[in-house]
Amino acid sequence: MEVLKGDALHSLQAKRLRWTVEQAGKVPFYRKMLQEAGVRPEDIRTVDDVQKLPFTRKTDLQGGYPFGFFAVPMKEVVRIHTTSGTTGKPTVVGYTRQDLDNWSELIARNLTMIGLTDEDVFQNAVNYGLFTGGLGFHYGAEKVGMTVIPSATGNTRRQIEMIDDFGVTAIHCTPSYAMHIAEVAEKEGTTLPTLATGIFGAEPWSDNMRRVLEGKLGVTAYDSYGMSEMYGPGAAFECPERNGLHIWHDMYLSEIIDPKTGEVLEPGERGELVVTPLVKEAMPLLRYRTGDITMFLEEECPCGRGMKIARLHGRSDDMLVIRGINVFPSQIEHVLRSVPEVGDEFLVYVDRVNHLDEMTIEVEMNRSAFRGELEDLTRTQNRVVAALKEALNLRTRVQLVEPESLPRYEGKAKRVIDRRGDDI
C-alpha cells in the first residue's frame, strides 16, 4: 500500500472515492450537497472526478452537531472523539470498529516505518480522553506489539522516572512538552539513556526545535500530522528521510488548493490542504478543508513511498494551537459574551514561556458593571478564567482593561498577537 504507484494507486483511490461518495450519501447534508452539485456515485470514475465535488468546511460539521454527519446507525458507532469547534460547540467525530482498525493500522504503519518494533517500550505522554492523540497512538503502538505506557501528561518528574526505570525507547508527546521533559530531566541529572525515538505532533514545530530536542533528549525526532476529522494523528508522518510527511494515499485523497479561490494547485505550490478520507465509515467527508497550509513536495522520496507534504506551519484561518489544543478566536468571543461584566472587545497574546505556550486575553470591562470595588473585578476576572477553562480546556491569563482601550478595526478585527515566533 505504502509504495503503490501509477494506475494501480489511481484505480484503488477511484474505487474508494466512489465508495466514500456513496457512504456520504447516507448523510442528509451530503445527500443534499450531491443533489445540488448533480453528482452521483457512479459519476466518480477517476480520482480527478473528486473535483466535481463541493468542499466541506468545519462550520458545516458544526451545523450537524452532535451526530448529524454520521453515516451509520449509532449502534455501529463504537467510539466518539471531539475536537474544538469554531464556536461554542465542538466537532464530534464517530468511529465504527472498522474505522478504529483502520486508524490503528495507520499508526502502526507509521511506527513501523521509523523502525519501531515489538522490542520497543513506548511512552505515550499526551492527553488521553477526547483528544485523539492518546487512544490513537495507544492502540496503534499495541498493534505493533510495543510495550505501551499510557503515561498521559503531567507529573513530569514521574514521566522521567518511568522513562529511566522502564527503559523507554520511544516517546510520543507535543514538541513543547518534550522540551519541558528535557529541561526537567537535565535538572534531575539524567540523560535518559534508553530513549532513542521521539514522535512529536499536534502543534507546529520548527527544524530548529528538532535540533534542540534531538540534542537534549538524545532521540531521532519525527513529525506526525493528523486531525480528528481524519481519525486523528497518523494521517501523514515523516519517514526516516525526515524531509516532508507521507500523506497516506490509500486512506486519504489529498489536494492543495488556493484558499481564496478554491483552485487546485500543483506540487510545489503552497496552499490549503483539502482531504477526502477514502475508508471512513462512520463519518465520511468530502473534500474537507483542513485549514492547514502546506504543499506537495515535487521530488519523489528516496524511500519509495508515496506523495509527501511539507511540514505544517501556517493556517488559512485564524485557528491557534496552544499546548497542542486548537483554539479559535471565535470560541473566546463566544465565552466572553456569556460574561456580562466584560465587553465584546478582546485581544489574545500568545507567548512561549519556558517552552510552554501561554495565552493571555485582554478583555475590556463593561462600564456599567463597575461599582468601584476591587473584589468585584477580581471575581469577574476569575469568572472569565473559569469560563475559558471550561470551554477551551486551557488555563489562560485574563487581563481586565479599561473600556474603549483596545484598538478598533473597521474591517476584520485583528484579535491575535502571536509572539512565539519561529524559534524555540
Place this chain on the structure above:
Amino acid sequence: MDVTKYTIKQISVFSENKPGRLAAIAGALEDEGINILAFSIAEANGFGVVRALVDRPDAAYKKLNAMGFMVSFTDVIAVKMRDVPGGLFEMARILSEAEINIEYSYAYSGREAAVLILRVDRVDAAVEKILARGGTLLSADEFS
C-alpha cells in the same frame, strides 16, 4: 439622625496596572483645579482601583468619565483619630464590638488630626456607633 451628612463620596477609578495611569488621573484632576485630599491604590492581578477623596467629587467624576475612565462613587466615612498611640485601636474596637466589617481603609495625617477613611459594610450603623461612643466624624461639607 442624619447620617448622610457624614457619608462622603469617594471616587473609585478602575485602572490598568501600567505606567502612566495614575499620572493621567492626577493630571486630569489638576486641569480641573480639583484638590485631592486623600487617596489610595488597591491592586489585584494586573489592575487596580484608585480611590480618592477630592474637594469636588461630581466634577472629578464627570471629567474622568469623559476621558474614558471607569469611575464610580463609593460611600465612605472619615473619622478623626487622636494622633497618639492607641488612636486606631479605639476606632477599630468600636466597629468590632458592633460587628461592623471594615472592607478597606486608608489614613492621612492632616494639620489638626489624623483622619481614617473607612469603607464599611454598614455605613449607617458605623456612623451611629462612632458618634454614640464620642468619636468625631468629618462631614461631607468639610471636604469641599
